Amino acid sequence: MSDSSTRRTSNVYYLNDQVLIEATVSTENQTPLRLFIDSCVATLSNGTISNPSYSIIGNDGCLLDSTYLDSTSAFITPRSHPNKLLFSFQAFRFYANSQNLIYITCHLKVTTLDQTPDGLYKACFFSQANNSWYAVEGDPVICACCQSSNCAESAYMRYRRDLKQLGK
DSSP, rough: OOSSSOOOOOOOOOOTTTTEEEOOOOTTTTTOOEEEEEEEESSSSSSOOOOEEEEEEEETTTGGGGGGGTTTOOOOOSOTTTEEEEEEOOOOOTTTTTOOOEEEEEEEEEEETTOOOOOOOOOEEEEEETTTTEESSSOOGGGGGHHHHHHHHHHHHHHHHHHHHHOO
């Protein structure tokens, strides 16, 4: 995508250029959906199982690239539509590799609009300026697990706690 959120005319990026990626799910003739990006991995070959690899997004929706010093990576907020999610990061190359082509593979997931974002369904990024995690929507506490790299367990423990409170 270009800065104006239209398709780019070129797929060439130079080192440190801002790369803007949009993920979209069609909601025509369906229940309205909210899209989340579960993970995105950069590799030198097609697919996520390749060496070297770099996790841009992981932990069920945490923009891991945003945690690095001087990073400008972020989810674009607010969303234009719940079924779209945009994020940006700086173009890079793998160390000691002259290959000019990098593959980015993302896994997406959706929820209904009435589901509240949680530890498994979130879009979180780290603000260097404020030294804290932010959620695209929902309570920023859902991003707390991004630092620990264990969001699935955090969501499970919260689920068990909620069941105990209900007496089940």
